[in-house]
Amino acid sequence: MEIWRLPISASQRGKLISAGYTSLSSLSSISSSDLARELTVSESEAMNILKVASHSRGSETSNASCSIVEGAQSAWDMLHDEESLMHITTSSADLDNILGGGIHCKEVTEIGWSSLSLIVNSVLKYKLTTAFGSESIIFMLIGGVPGIGKTQLGIQIAVNVQIPNDFGGLGGKAIYIDTEGSFMVERAFQIAEACIEDMSEYNRFLRKDFQECKIKMLPQDILENIFYFRICSYTEQIALINYLDKFLSEHKDVDMSLWSQVKVIVVDSVTFHFRQDFDDMALRTRVLSGMALKLMNLAKRFSLAVVLLNQVTTKHTEASFQLVLALGDSWSHTCTNRIVLYWNGNERYAYIDKSPSLRSASAAYSVTARGIRNSSSSCKRIKMM
């Protein structure tokens, strides 16, 4: 590793190079007071430089017993970790299916409890898929035309993450970052109510033998575990994502139990404020990718799922219009997983556009008064016959 890659200020770097220290190895044998004298900096600054240099060097030396590169995990260990990860169901069994069980934690996922039988199905499928060690989705981008149900999906996820462990959920809290003002509390209340009703039905159906353990959750409790941030400009958006680090660590310290940690961050929608106002396109791309990296960082450190909702625009190619996610290709590259929501006739479909591990597949879903559910198209066909 060369000097110019060290995270030190430009003037310090300049002094190092002009003094003849071009590689890390040259710094290994010098003492801080000598360095201070040669570079004409203070001793504490010199010590700092040496500390940074040794830290960078340490990550490169091979270690016989431990991992070859510090901070990396062997693929086998990762598989083991992924298998024990839990999923957040989207409440539509078809959608869960193509997602490999639901939205996983520790990844950023961009994009409900349906009727009784489907609840059972999705829980069973969750168990099956984890046995195969499906790779977890950390970072997911869900894009769609206006009115397709992105906000509904976001609210459904924020409610579903709170499903207790006994019912196959994560029992965690949610952070909902609203940039457009489309979060309706009454709707969240409706979805929360429906979720609790489905849970009690499931309870009654499956646990007939056991003691009747009533669901003690109220819709108000679910609403209480959704942290809502309203953002009015891109500066606030950047500031908030920087601040989330501190917010999450504070929250983690206060409540030690697994129950009350934040498990998902939903951003609705991530690119709204960046579409107007920014004159410098290159800067916009840099800021956005910086933001995406920070979110990925948060996802890994706190083991949460990050779901980003995005708008779509039409791209003019030759003579046709093509729907693409807003803000161009560069932003699309930063997200590892992408789901596109679209209309097909009268039905809503979700299509996995890009994923490192999941197959491209599409599933139909519908938005009902109770939230996101399986689309009932099969029932329609039977009725027509």
Add this chain to the structure above:
Amino acid sequence: MANKLISEIPLPKSIANVFSARNISTAKDALSLTEFELMELLDVGLTEVRSALSQISEIVAPPYQTALSLMEQRFQNEHLGGHFPTGLKGLDAALCGGIPFGVLTELVGPAGIGKTQFCLKLSLLASMPTNYGGLDGRVIYIDVESKFSSRRLLEIGLRSFPEIFQMKEMAQEMAGRILVLRPTSLAEFTLSLEQIKVSLLQNQVKMLVIDSMAALVSGEHEQGARRQQTLSWPISFIK
């Protein structure tokens, strides 16, 4: 919040001086650059940049609310539970009480279906006192197509609320609460938005009606993408 001055944020003196020396005066400027760019610009180390950014971010970031407190707030503070009932039972039920406050609601429809009539009725409702289901506030009506007819408004008032509108002073008072603006171009409209923003807070304006957005743009001669661009700023401003 975005334009908060760096000087007002409690940063360590040395960093604050460097920020001002490099002409980064608002939080917006500081947060628009990436960490490395700031390092290059300010000539300080990564840890200092990071800690300065985290302090700035903490202050600029909006506070959080749980969804529950949001709902409670709606019911307690905001009049009528955060929604403005339109008087159409089916619509109000579907909208969870009525047209929500604090968001943009768009009325869409083919020509002749009654959009302007709807707007007139809503403006009237908004100006009515609360015991008649109104908001007891002012309405700013931006009439691009010159469709606003005060005679029709009074007719609606007479038929719907005869007890009030038959008295001339009351009718005058109610109608007086509806202020009509007639911008002739998008540029004029955009300019007047700034003015409206100021007067919104001062004059108890409870509703803003724009009739119609499409007319604003179709009057312009620019084509394609530029049209969308010119509209997007006013829209986000209104939000």
